[in-house]
Each structure stands twice: as structure tokens, then as C-alpha cells.
Amino acid sequence: MDDQRKKIMALREKLAAGGVTLGSWMQLDNSSVAEIIGNAGYDWVAVDLEHGHFSLSRLPDLFRALELGGTLPFARVAQGRTKEIKQALDAGARGLIIPMVESANMLADCISRAFYPPDGIRGVGYSRANLFGKKFDAYTASHRDGIFMTAQIETQKGVDHLADILKVPGLDAVMVGPYDLSGSMGMTAQFDDPVFKQTLAQILACCKAAGIPCGFHVVQPDPNALQEKIGQGYQFIAYGIDAVFLYAQARAPELG
Template sequence: MQIGSWITLNNISVAELMADAGFDWLCIDMEHTATDYFEAQQMMIAIQAKGIPVYVRVGSNDPLIIKRVLDAGADGIIVPSVNSKSDAERAISAVKYPPIGTRGVGLARAQGYGFNFDNYRDVIAPKVKLIVQIEHINAIDELDDILSLEGVDGSFIGPYDLSGSLGKPGQYNDEDVMAAIERYELTAKKYNKWIGFHVVPPDYKLVEEKQAKGYNFIAFSFDAYFMGHAIREQLKNIKN
């Protein structure tokens, strides 16, 4: 099992602290944060200097965004709202160089600023991971077609948006929502690929519960929540 976490605060010191904590991987979130490309690259440098693989959740399934993040040196991409086989194929095409995909060739940090392109193309780029987020009931309906694609290395269930696509946002105990998540789990286990879930509360027991259900690519909370939770807990103890 791989346990990582989410970075939402665009700060190099935070990235270093998280990288020193012992996670197997870290993900820089560019979908729901104010982090820009330059800040993301600076945090990648800090994290990778600690020997930790770094993923980036991009803002959308956009070839330009994916290309810029990969050229900055990301070890993997997490693409939100992959709702169909064609969406997954679009993501694969953006991640892979020709003849497999359509990724444009740049000579940036990932390629050693032009001095390491051959090694990047032949050795590093083929190892870049693509994780697709399953966040809509349409994605559940097409999950076999999505996960069977070569080039998709794993998936991440998005229960918030998934419940919303059923018209029941945040109602995780609803029968339809629970059934959709169960369909995801049963289908994903058929493939030798990562099965992802983001456990937001910083409670290790919840991670163990997901591991027992077959999840093997688990994001454990995120930087701001870790900090906020610790502050609140300690202040509560003082005031009590």
C-alpha cells in the first residue's frame, strides 16, 4: 500500500516538512488552490530533493496544463473528472510522447533544460504515472472501459462529486451513493492498478478501514487540515 498526502499551501517550507514526514508520495493540488506553475515547480524541487515522488492534481483534463506540469518535473499526474473512456484517452494522449500520445516536446526542468532529453524520453517519461479521478456516475458506468486502458495507472474515487452527480451531495449514507462507491470498489479490484481514496480526517484508523476494503493508494489528510486539527486539539486541551 502507498500512503501519501495532499499539499494545498503553496509554501516550500510546508512541502519540505511534509516530505520529511515519511509519506510514500505527495500531491500538489492545483485544482482547488491558488498554487501556480512556478510555485508548484519550487515545491517539486523541495519534495524530490528528499527522494519523495511528487504528483500534481491539475485543474482540468487539459493538454496544455498537463504538459507544463510534466515539463516542470512531476512524477505523476492526477486528472480530475475523467467521466468516460474518451476522457481517459485524452489524458493518456496528453501524458505520453508520440507515437503513443501527442505531448509536445519541451526542454525544461524535467528534461535537464535540454541536456538530458534522451534519458528523460527513454527512461523517465515512460514511468510517469497517470491517475484518473472517478467523480461522476457516468465514470462508474464506464469504469471498465476506463481502467482497461493501457496508460491509466490507477484511479481515485471522488465521493463528494460522485454524490453530487446523483443529486445527493455529501449524503454518503444514501443507498444510491453507497451502491455507486461499491461498484467502484468491485470494478477497480479487477485490475492490477492503484485504487485510491482521500481520507481527510487525520485518523489512522480510517486509513486502516480503507486498506481493509482494498484501497492501496491512499491520501492521508492534507497539510492545512493537519495543522488546523493539531492547533484546535491542543487549544481545546488547554482551555479545558
């Protein structure tokens, strides 16, 4: 069993036992940044292919840099289309985060694109994920256990269909996208609004009833906010973004 698959299985075991897994987020297309954040102690780091500015040819180097620090390389794809899922996984992503999931059928289609036949429709071939054929048999035989699948709930429609979404085979976790979700409710970034808070509580309760870990993206890095989310029951948490970390420390101090 390869080390990355072991880490994915350990991640699942940790969540199943009620533990918390902490990851982070990348939007900057730079392998040095990936190496730094990959050595920062996170369980996983998601390369954001939806809002980041990454080229396909750079993904293998970014994933390698994350792996150097013992961090699992994940990818948040833009739409969940066949091409982008296949390319992210072939480049070495060990987890996929699917944005804007609004129905069970949509999620089932995305998961099918991530798995080889007979479990799905992913195209089979040599790639970096299987070391260009050297580890082909081992990777293809264990690919389903070695890929972590997350659905982002980011719209009111996704909330309305959450009970069905949580029943889709192959789903490992759910993550709330707070900015998009609040925007879809007509209250962008109004995270203290009682209606938004009630919606979050509804999502948490639904996930708990289904036995699926619920996650949250704490975009602005704040240890107190992180502990608050853990106390509320979130288990699969993304903390910060590389660009936000940089800006927070790069701001010029006020001179006396």
C-alpha cells in the same frame, strides 16, 4: 535509470503485488510546507492544481522540496488540458491525477497529452524535468515508464463508464473522490448512505476485475479510517491535506 523513475516503477510493482501506497495532498503554495510534508514519510504527494492556489512559477520549487524528503511529486491538474498537463510535467511532476474522468475517450486524450510521440502528443523541449537538456535523452527515452497516471472517479457518469475507462492503455490507478462523487449523487458528504456505500463497492469490484488498483482520498486524517479503507481493498490512498493537517492541530484548545 534516474531515481525518480526507479521509484515510479517500484510503486507499480508494489501495487501489482497487492500492496498499499500512501500519499498525501497539498493546497498551500509554500515550499517550506512542501519540504515538511515531503519528509513525512509518504510515497507521493499531490500538488492540487484544481482547488489549490498555486502559480506556475512556483511548481519547480515545490517539486524540489518534495523530492528532498524522498517523496515523489505528483500533480492533480484542474481539467486535463494540454497546457496544464505539459506545464506540470515540464516542471517535474512524476505523476498526474486527472479529476472528473467520465469516459474512456476523455482519459485517453489526457494520457496522450502526457506522453511524447509516438506514444502521445506532448510537446518536446528542454525543461526542468530533463534538467534543461542535460538529461534530455534519458528522460525522453524513459518518460512513459516514469510517469504515473491516475484517473479520479468523481461522478455517477464516471461510475457508469468505469469498465471502459479501466481499459485505457497507460492508466496506473483509479482514485475515488468521495466529496464530488457523493455530490453528483445528490448526497454530498453523506458517506454512510447505503446507496453511496454500494456505489463504492461497485467501483472496487470493477477495478479488481480489471486488475487496476483502486484508491481513495481519506480527506480527514484518521488512522482508523485509513485502516478501514485498506481493509476494504483500497491500495492507492491519499491521506489528509496540508491545510487540514494544519487546522486540526492549530485549533485553540478549550480552557478549563
